[in-house]
Amino acid sequence: MPGEPLIYARGLTKTFGSLRAVDAVDFSVTRGEAFGFLGPNGAGKSSTMRMIAAVSPRSGGDLRVLGLDPDRDGPTIRGRLGVVPQEDNLDLELTVRENLYVYGRYFDIPRRELRARIERLLDFAQLSERADERVEPLSGGMKRRLTIARSLVNEPDLLLLDEPTTGLDPQARHALWDRLYRLKAEGVTLVLTTHYMDEAEQLCDRLVVMEGGRIAAEGSPRALIGRYCTREVVELRFGPGESERMAAKLTGLGGAGVSERIEVLPDRLLVYTDEGDAAVAAVEALRLEPVSVLVRRGTLEDVFLRLTGRHLVD
Amino acid sequence: MSSRALPVRVVPPGMFGLGRGRRLIERDLLVARRVWWVPLSGIAEPVFYLLSIGIGIGKLVGRIPGPHHTTIVYATYVAPALLAASAMNGAVYESTFNVYFKLKYAKIFDAVLSTPLEAVDVARGEIAYALLRGTFYAAIFVAMMAALGDLVSVWAVLALPAAMLISFAFSAVGMAATTYMRGWTDFDLVQLVLLPLFLFSTTFYPLSTYPRWLQLAVECTPLFHGVSLVRALTLGQVGPAAAGHAAYLVVMGVIGVVVASRRVRVLLLE
Amino acid sequence: MATPPMLRAVGYFAHAYRRTWRASIMTTFVNPVLYLAAMGVGLGSFINKGGHTAALGHLSYLQFVAPALAATTAAMTAASESMFPVMGAIKWTRTYFGMLATPLRVGDVLAGHLLWIATRVATAVSAYLIVMAAFGTTPSIETLAVLPAGVLVGMAFAAPLAAFAASQDNEQAFPVVFRLGVIPLFLFSGVFFPVSQLPLALRVIAYATPLWHGVDLCRELTLGRLTAAGAAVHVSYLLVLAALGLFLAKRTFQARLRT
Numbered sequence: 001m002p003g004e005p006l007i008y009a010r011g012l013t014k015t016f017g018s019l020r021a022v023d024a025v026d027f028s029v030t031r032g033e034a035f036g037f038l039g040p041n042g043a044g045k046s047s048t049m050r051m052i053a054a055v056s057p058r059s060g061g062d063l064r065v066l067g068l069d070p071d072r073d074g075p076t077i078r079g080r081l082g083v084v085p086q087e088d089n090l091d092l093e094l095t096v097r098e099n100l101y102v103y104g105r106y107f108d109i110p111r112r113e114l115r116a117r118i119e120r121l122l123d124f125a126q127l128s129e130r131a132d133e134r135v136e137p138l139s140g141g142m143k144r145r146l147t148i149a150r151s152l153v154n155e156p157d158l159l160l161l162d163e164p165t166t167g168l169d170p171q172a173r174h175a176l177w178d179r180l181y182r183l184k185a186e187g188v189t190l191v192l193t194t195h196y197m198d199e200a201e202q203l204c205d206r207l208v209v210m211e212g213g214r215i216a217a218e219g220s221p222r223a224l225i226g227r228y229c230t231r232e233v234v235e236l237r238f239g240p241g242e243s244e245r246m247a248a249k250l251t252g253l254g255g256a257g258v259s260e261r262i263e264v265l266p267d268r269l270l271v272y273t274d275e276g277d278a279a280v281a282a283v284e285a286l287r288l289e290p291v292s293v294l295v296r297r298g299t300l301e302d303v304f305l306r307l308t309g310r311h312l313v314d
Numbered sequence: 315m316s317s318r319a320l321p322v323r324v325v326p327p328g329m330f331g332l333g334r335g336r337r338l339i340e341r342d343l344l345v346a347r348r349v350w351w352v353p354l355s356g357i358a359e360p361v362f363y364l365l366s367i368g369i370g371i372g373k374l375v376g377r378i379p380g381p382h383h384t385t386i387v388y389a390t391y392v393a394p395a396l397l398a399a400s401a402m403n404g405a406v407y408e409s410t411f412n413v414y415f416k417l418k419y420a421k422i423f424d425a426v427l428s429t430p431l432e433a434v435d436v437a438r439g440e441i442a443y444a445l446l447r448g449t450f451y452a453a454i455f456v457a458m459m460a461a462l463g464d465l466v467s468v469w470a471v472l473a474l475p476a477a478m479l480i481s482f483a484f485s486a487v488g489m490a491a492t493t494y495m496r497g498w499t500d501f502d503l504v505q506l507v508l509l510p511l512f513l514f515s516t517t518f519y520p521l522s523t524y525p526r527w528l529q530l531a532v533e534c535t536p537l538f539h540g541v542s543l544v545r546a547l548t549l550g551q552v553g554p555a556a557a558g559h560a561a562y563l564v565v566m567g568v569i570g571v572v573v574a575s576r577r578v579r580v581l582l583l584e
Numbered sequence: 585m586a587t588p589p590m591l592r593a594v595g596y597f598a599h600a601y602r603r604t605w606r607a608s609i610m611t612t613f614v615n616p617v618l619y620l621a622a623m624g625v626g627l628g629s630f631i632n633k634g635g636h637t638a639a640l641g642h643l644s645y646l647q648f649v650a651p652a653l654a655a656t657t658a659a660m661t662a663a664s665e666s667m668f669p670v671m672g673a674i675k676w677t678r679t680y681f682g683m684l685a686t687p688l689r690v691g692d693v694l695a696g697h698l699l700w701i702a703t704r705v706a707t708a709v710s711a712y713l714i715v716m717a718a719f720g721t722t723p724s725i726e727t728l729a730v731l732p733a734g735v736l737v738g739m740a741f742a743a744p745l746a747a748f749a750a751s752q753d754n755e756q757a758f759p760v761v762f763r764l765g766v767i768p769l770f771l772f773s774g775v776f777f778p779v780s781q782l783p784l785a786l787r788v789i790a791y792a793t794p795l796w797h798g799v800d801l802c803r804e805l806t807l808g809r810l811t812a813a814g815a816a817v818h819v820s821y822l823l824v825l826a827a828l829g830l831f832l833a834k835r836t837f838q839a840r841l842r843t
Binding site: 349351352355356358359362363365366369370371373374375376419497499500502503505506509510513514518519523524 | 603604627756759772
């Protein structure tokens with residue numbers, strides 16, 4: 001059945017007591033795509049992932065995963081999923097190899113077949129040399145790679161990654177992204193949550209931004225930037241406390257068609273524009289003399305902050 | 315895709331089938347293999363206890379009335395009770411401390427439940443592992459009793475299965491209780507329950523030593539039935555009461571399995 | 585005047601204990617009641633009836649066993665407070681490292697933790713003495729000296745075991761220490777029957793163990809018949825063991841915490 005979505009959700013809801021963690025969301029994921037959930041902490045990303053992973057029954061709405069109902073066919077669905085949880089839950093008392101072995105046995109993979117797969121996975125995760133060491137003292141990056149290798153032991157149709165690179169150093173993040181690209185190239189469908197915008201731009205074909213249990217926006221990274229941001233952003237930094245005063249002087253830029261929108265932050269002004277250099281020239285013409293000027297591309301981070309606000313979320 | 319979408323498991327596992335819980339035992343055995351000297355050190359326990367009773371307290375007590383108008387040494391009276399208590403202790407230790415650690419700290423079951431295994435498999439697997447470990451210790455205990463001449467009846471061949479039944483009943487209830495634990499301090503309560511069970515379940519002297527009200531209370535507790543069952547077998551005083559003791563333990567174990575399965579699901583699957 | 589560093593470290597453990605004291609205090613008082621009732625009174629009635637009390641020096645079994653159980657509880661409390669909690673403060677909660685990020689030094693952290701264990705031991709022994717009084721087995725005023733004696737027994741166990749715990753990578757050996765160390769001491773140190781009943785070889789070993797010295801010290805104290813020589817031998821044995829433990833613990837703590 002080509003064309004049938006791998007995940008199909010309509011009005012999907014999860015409540016904990018009076019809290020609506022996921023509030024009637026609609027989305028679908030098709031085979032072979034990399035789909036991302038973005039959102040601040042508490043937006044409902046992990047709850048949604050857990051429902052897809054068939055480990056948390058939904059409170060309402062419709063959900064089909066691999067064409068099946070997670071509430072009824074949990075074991076069958078889980079048999080074809082790979083899950084990378086937010087926090088590594090490796091078996092610290094076992095070695096790297098034993099972790100893959102024990103986990104593979106949970107899927108009833110025959111021993112001989114499993115051994116062959118483990119060699120390939122160790123190679124994939126660049127852990128062949130550490131295969132017979134205990135997991136506990138390994139670095140965070142190695143543990144993460146092992147968790148991902150473990151999630152692939154059943155050769156899943158669908159890989160769920162909950163904040164795959166949170167807490168890793170830049171080298172480890174890039175090494176991990178490289179592994180995820182390869183999987184994508186091999187046709188594995190990826191569903192991930194993240195609050196790293198660069199990660200979402202790098203990895204996702206399509207994403208939804210979640211906020212307060214609802215979907216605030218949906219589209220490809222490019223389309224979202226086009227819709228909610230400008231091509232370029234000029235960041236102007238003035239002396240402390242001068243932002244408001246300077247912003248008032250810049251209001252003319254909008255009328256002149258140079259900027260779409262100006263956002264005042266405590267430490268700087270953001271001028272949203274399609275022509276950064278023109279905006280800078282206009283600022284210079286006003287002789288405002290900012291401390292620093294930076295012209296950059298509009299990013300998913302701008303979209304994210306616009307949609308979910310700049311307040312802190314715990 | 316359609317063919318792979320068929321349910322893998324058509325027949326639900328029976329109440330006492332292990333189902334995929336077997337896989338969890340494989341995991342536990344793999345861990346145990348690395349620290350083989352820990353269970354091995356458990357062999358020393360019955361040796362110490364039986365010796366201290368035999369050459370110590372037993373000398374102070376002297377011979378006591380046994381079955382069929384004979385007298386027996388005190389160790390022969392206490393040994394089956396210590397076997398029962400050891401089966402209880404081992405099962406409770408494994409199904410409370412160790413399971414709690416796996417549940418709350420090692421997060422072993424979170425990973426397990428993202429595979430085709432289900433909550434009920436986790437409960438059964440862990441209870442079965444506790445039972446397996448308990449059987450290992452009980453077998454050593456029974457062998458020690460035989461060596462010291464504390465098995466005076468042919469019925470004693472059933473002492474090991476009886477110890478396994480005790481182990482099963484306490485593992486299941488221990489596992490169920492663990493799912494209600496809020497922190498390590500709740501384990502003080504486990505000790506608070508185990509100690510009186512160990513001391514008062516006619517372990518060291520007969521029920522007739524107690525006042526009537528205490529006798530009634532003791533008769534309601536599980537280890538009393540375990541002790542009575544094992545003692546009836548090793549002393550060869552088997553009657554209908556023994557069946558009653560066994561039935562008590564079976565019911566207790568079944569309730570434990572049912573509650574534990576339900577609670578693991580609630581805890582880990584929300 | 586500033587609080588001595590060691591006491592600042594104790595403050596942490598005392599504070600943490602405030603969250604959990606209820607269940608712990610209950611156990612502390614319920615255990616002696618259960619042991620004295622079951623072993624002292626229950627088993628005692630069985631033994632006294634058999635008329636073998638000559639071996640006990642014509643004491644009732646309750647009188648014989650109660651002070652020994654007080655010494656044992658000191659050892660047990662010390663043993664359980666000095667293994668898992670020490671490992672926990674190094675590895676799981678990393679409490680020690682938090683303390684060392686302040687002006688406290690390794691020696692303060694160790695002394696603070698041992699002082700806290702001593703407090704717990706003192707509580708447990710006091711509970712025993714109170715329950716013993718309720719059972720009518722505190723015949724002499726010297727019985728009160730069981731409290732410092734019990735704390736000394738506790739330290740003779742806690743210091744070496746803390747040294748051991750800090751040298752371990754994980755907790756796997758701890759149950760083995762209980763099984764092969766603490767339990768046999770509990771069973772063969774003259775708590776439940778006189779050591780004189782043991783075969784010669786075992787008797788010699790028993791005399792060399794710390795719990796026997798603790799048991800004999802507390803028992804003779806309670807019965808008001810402790811000799812000066814006996815006191816000197818027991819106390820110096822236990823002091824040497826505690827000091828040796830402290831010395832080793834200082835070293836293993838240094839090795840583990842100053843990395």
